[in-house]
Amino acid sequence: MRKPLVFLLLSIALACARPQPKIAVAPPVNTAETEIAPDAVADTLLVNVQSLDPTFVVDLRYATANNFTGAPLPGYLGNRAYVRREAAAPLARVQRDLRSRGLALKIFDAYRPVRATLAMVDWTERVHRTDLLKDGYIASRSRHNLGLAIDLTLVDLGTGQELEMGTPFDTFSAVAHTANASGLAAVNRQKLKAAMEAEGFVNYDQEWWHYTFSVPNPLRFDRPIR
Numbered sequence: 721m722r723k724p725l726v727f728l729l730l731s732i733a734l735a736c737a738r739p740q741p742k743i744a745v746a747p748p749v750n751t752a753e754t755e756i757a758p759d760a761v762a763d764t765l766l767v768n769v770q771s772l773d774p775t776f777v778v779d780l781r782y783a784t785a786n787n788f789t790g791a792p793l794p795g796y797l798g799n800r801a802y803v804r805r806e807a808a809a810p811l812a813r814v815q816r817d818l819r820s821r822g823l824a825l826k827i828f829d830a831y832r833p834v835r836a837t838l839a840m841v842d843w844t845e846r847v848h849r850t851d852l853l854k855d856g857y858i859a860s861r862s863r864h865n866l867g868l869a870i871d872l873t874l875v876d877l878g879t880g881q882e883l884e885m886g887t888p889f890d891t892f893s894a895v896a897h898t899a900n901a902s903g904l905a906a907v908n909r910q911k912l913k914a915a916m917e918a919e920g921f922v923n924y925d926q927e928w929w930h931y932t933f934s935v936p937n938p939l940r941f942d943r944p945i946r
């Protein structure tokens with residue numbers, strides 16, 4: 721074994737042994753290539769968020785043609801937002817906190833079947849936009865497949881209208897980077913971020929709408945959404 725390689729492996733081993741920092745850091749865009757868990761396991765670990773709190777507004781865009789691919793994605797057979805059981809109660813607490821301030825969460829995407837992610841990757845190849853994979857806007861192994869990512873915005877409970885966030889959901893460019901906003905949009909993005917972070921969710925800095933949650937035993941799922 722050559723010396724640089726030994727050094728590299730040693731460095732990695734040391735880095736892994738070091739205690740993790742306490743600050744929340746967004747995980748990598750692509751998850752590990754793990755086995756897909758059976759649907760029976762998905763049934764025990766994924767929870768419909770509206771079963772905890774029926775006031776979540778759910779507009780699952782990939783179940784409709786109103787998304788960047790222009791067609792419903794495979795595996796999206798219903799307008800239901802599922803997340804890993806561990807993330808459901810914290811999300812319900814975010815919703816309760818927001819409602820006390822006249823706001824609510826509107827969910828665009830939550831758990832996403834692996835087959836839908838593969839369809840997104842196919843789409844990038846078909847329309848020659850594989851740059852979106854490279855630039856971190858579309859993941860080929862998404863944390864949404866784990867039920868540990870959620871795309872959402874804020875709505876005003878009085879009007880039912882979405883708060884101004886500066887760009888629509890799924891804007892794949894720098895203007896959607898959470899820090900790239902000014903005025904009301906910047907205020908609203910930070911309002912969403914503060915509410916989510918209070919319950920342990922971590923924002924992806926390239927997408928103001930995308931939040932992740934961590935569990936010790938993440939699993940990939942392909943169970944259709946019904």
Ligand SMILES: [Zn+2]
Nearest residue numbers: 869870871930
């Ligand atoms: Zn997302």
